[in-house]
Amino acid sequence: MTPSDRPPPVIRIDAGGGGMQVALAGDWTLQGLCPLPEDLRRELAVAPPEGTWNLAGVTRLDSFGAVLLWRHWGRRRPARLDLPEALAPVLARAEALPGGGLPAEPGYRFLDGTAQLGRAVHAALHHLLGFVALVGHILIGLGGLLRRRDQWPLREISANFYKVGVRAMPVTALVGFLIGVVMSYLSALQLRAFGADAFIVNILGLGIIRELGPVLVSVLVAGRSGSAMTAQLGVMRVTEEIDALTAMGISRHVRLVLPKVVALTLAMPLLTLWGSAVAILGGMVSAYVQLGMSFDYFLNALPRAVPAANLVIGLGKGAVFGLLIALVACYFGLRVRPNTESLSANTTASVVASITVVILVDAVFAIATRSIGLPYR
Amino acid sequence: MSTFPVELRGVSTRFGKQWIHRGIDLAVPAGEVVALVGGSGSGKTTLLRQMVGLLYPVEGEVKVFGERLDAGARHEQLARRRRFGMLFQHGALFSAFTVFANIAFPLREFGVRDEGLLRDLVLLKMAMVELEPDVALRMPAELSGGMVKRVALARALALEPELLVLDEPTAGLDPDLSSAFVELIRSLHRALGLTVILVTHDLDTLAALATRVAVLSAGRILAFGTLDEVTNVRDPFIDRFFHGARSQAALARGLGAG
Known part of the structure; x- marks a missing residue:
């Protein structure tokens, strides 16, 4: 049950009738995908999100794999997606991700320097x-x-x-x-x-x-x-x-x-x-x-x-x-x-x-x- | 291929002159939620710490995923350690990091470099433990006890572990929060197919969560089986522990919730 025994992630792209066919197989998990193998990265980059995606061959999908695919698809489910029943909940969790992301941290502005100096003086008096x-x-x-x-x-x-x-x-x-x-x-x-x-x-x-x-x-x-x-x-x-x-x-x-x-x-x-x-x-x-x-x-x-x-x-x-x-x-x-x-x-x-x-x-x-x-x- | 993520064989532990465990054998089957229970000072947490390699037994051996934690080369040990996550009793969040940085830490260490991907992953983990995105930039000192536990759970889940080790997951939470937390762990267990090992004093939690119970008393495993099997063992400790009026009520509540 060591990670090396698990099937590696594979991607296969066919230009068949009615658009591109993308078939995934193997383990799409953190262990297999990080760091992303170079050939896989290249193949994933050319796989069109609007093609037909077939995930039937995927043996395991964790939230890392799901988020990776979700981001590749541009935060949308592809129109033609063949998803096995067992993997649906994993993908559903990635889909539920809020698009807005984190509350932004304010950037550094010119006046902040002055404010910092003021705070330092204030802190000294406070001490x-x-x-x-x-x-x-x-x-x-x-x-x-x-x-x-x-x-x-x-x-x-x-x-x-x-x-x-x-x-x-x-x-x-x-x-x-x-x-x-x-x-x-x-x-x-x-x-x-x-x-x-x-x-x-x-x-x-x-x-x-x-x-x-x-x-x-x-x-x-x-x-x-x-x-x-x-x-x-x-x-x-x-x-x-x-x-x-x-x-x-x-x-x-x-x-x-x-x-x-x-x-x-x-x-x-x-x-x-x-x-x-x-x-x-x-x-x-x-x-x-x-x-x-x-x-x-x-x-x-x-x-x-x-x-x-x-x-x-x-x-x-x-x-x-x-x-x-x-x-x-x-x-x-x-x-x-x-x-x-x-x-x-x-x-x-x-x-x-x-x-x-x-x-x-x-x-x-x-x-x-x-x-x-x-x-x- | 081992179907026992954690196996203890003949584990004996001694602190100074006092023996805590004498020859403990326990095999945790994959996909189960195993609760370790026992009186105060019976060495439950010690056993848990031995499973994750924070302590080593005097005698016997602890195997995780079929191997000793210290077996093999450095990178093999590291890979093995990354297959389980631990939730500490008080959360053990890194107090100098924000919530976001706490959850992102194991992922960064693992080698996730893409900041956008990292942000999505952390937000996903936070959603899994039902935390709103706006707590991401808070410091651990600004969180309530329940939130600390959730963040700690999210951090423990960051590397998609196959095994989750929980030390007193509901200690210090009020009944409402603790039942919500139990529900959370249960749904995660169902969704991710995790193996879970937990130590608890709380019979509500035990009844609602555990599929197997291991009773630890006087340095050995008194009984190991489903809750029904364990409560039917005739033993003074089990009588006191499971058959008091308060215990019965708690178990009934927990089973009701389950």
């Missing part, structure tokens, strides 16, 4: 409003929690802290170490040319603790934990778990969003500290190999080169970035509509938006703290 509303909901939830202290979602906070903080430590360490090694290696090559070897401590210490550490860890966390938060909330939305929570009278903002936001705000400074420390370790190892600078000297020079204010700025940035990443991730997670396309679009938007926001806010920090903690000005 801004939605984001403010989310922050408002969280603050209202926090207000409620101040009065009922036993309702704090501490377990959720703790679980999220473990997930976004502790579990992120290995990858942060790996990336931080490598970045430290690379930065130190490149700087050492330049500094040695000027005989300014000792300044490697300043470059690494200031660069990593104040700037690179928080931003690097933020980008990692946005990609790792931010996308996970968005996807998790999105899937909960798809499976109606969020609706179930609402129906039980439990606030999604207190139970789902707040723990993530609090956990990431607390975890990020610690991750920043960890990431920066490992990056400096990497730099130190590289400086030892490249410049022969001892660990002792490096560690003694570090506090002199980098005032403590920089550490505060770095960790403060970490906390703010963590807060923003979690808020953006949750905002996009709650916007997911129940289909896969929306889930992927919002997860992408979440990661892109949180990295952009982190870099924007970092620039603001750079300007606001430009007179703090810089030794040589």
Whole structure:
């Protein structure tokens, strides 16, 4: 019963008395007709719809074959058609096809471009409003929690802290170490040319603790934990778990969003500290190999080169970035509509938006703290 | 030439340490509507998934159209898979595609390139499952439960299958819709000469649709035959399943509809 055992579709055209005679035989089915054999296509093309059609030899006809013939006949039944009783219902279904086809999709017009731009601006404002509303909901939830202290979602906070903080430590360490090694290696090559070897401590210490550490860890966390938060909330939305929570009278903002936001705000400074420390370790190892600078000297020079204010700025940035990443991730997670396309679009938007926001806010920090903690000005 | 589109021989399934099936033998004759029934957790859907090759049994073999699904070369396997269609319990429509694109998808994959022909074919399938052409451009998220099932059925029928596998075809539909859906499947079965295998909890559906019933209990096939034959088997599970007051009423309704 394999398809190859079935009789292939055949067409035979005879120019007999009283017009053309077209006789079909074999299986006129999807399996036999798609792709349409070249000789069959040529023969079908010359078979005149107004001739006499004899379908008596057809062993099987499915709706594919019926539609193919129907279209060839120009959506009309040929005047002279010899159709076996058994095949009649199949052809009748093709005949019942509406001629009008699908509702047409509107084409692209010049004004559509303008409308699209308008929609983009509108969407940006909409996002801004939605984001403010989310922050408002969280603050209202926090207000409620101040009065009922036993309702704090501490377990959720703790679980999220473990997930976004502790579990992120290995990858942060790996990336931080490598970045430290690379930065130190490149700087050492330049500094040695000027005989300014000792300044490697300043470059690494200031660069990593104040700037690179928080931003690097933020980008990692946005990609790792931010996308996970968005996807998790999105899937909960798809499976109606969020609706179930609402129906039980439990606030999604207190139970789902707040723990993530609090956990990431607390975890990020610690991750920043960890990431920066490992990056400096990497730099130190590289400086030892490249410049022969001892660990002792490096560690003694570090506090002199980098005032403590920089550490505060770095960790403060970490906390703010963590807060923003979690808020953006949750905002996009709650916007997911129940289909896969929306889930992927919002997860992408979440990661892109949180990295952009982190870099924007970092620039603001750079300007606001430009007179703090810089030794040589 | 096999007259059994689906044959199970000595199929045993195990999840972890728990045996779901022990030595199941079942041959589904061509042209029949076979209903698999059984209590919750008796592995009906698992058996169905084994028939379409989503799961493989620990022991025994599943033959579809006389061959194992994984037998032969890549293109032979593909050709075999294209001879059956499956309707999933929740429709499993591609949520990023419109209704039209969902139904056209298997045809495009099969190699239908002519857009005009494709449009006519999709409209024909939609007419077969009694969908209006104006739902063609809607997304699955905008459809009601009954419409999702119809679209999914149209997609399952797209490649003119010889075998239709239905997982809970009427679950989640209201009685009115579900009887309309049953009627639809029955008329398609009559018109296309399909072999149908379905899993159902719904005795109305069972009585109205099935020409054969396979009862699955405690990991084996308890009985296989027409509804009358099966209900006359003396067994505590069959007693509970078919002879309760609610069951009797449902069966009577279903037979009345049939």
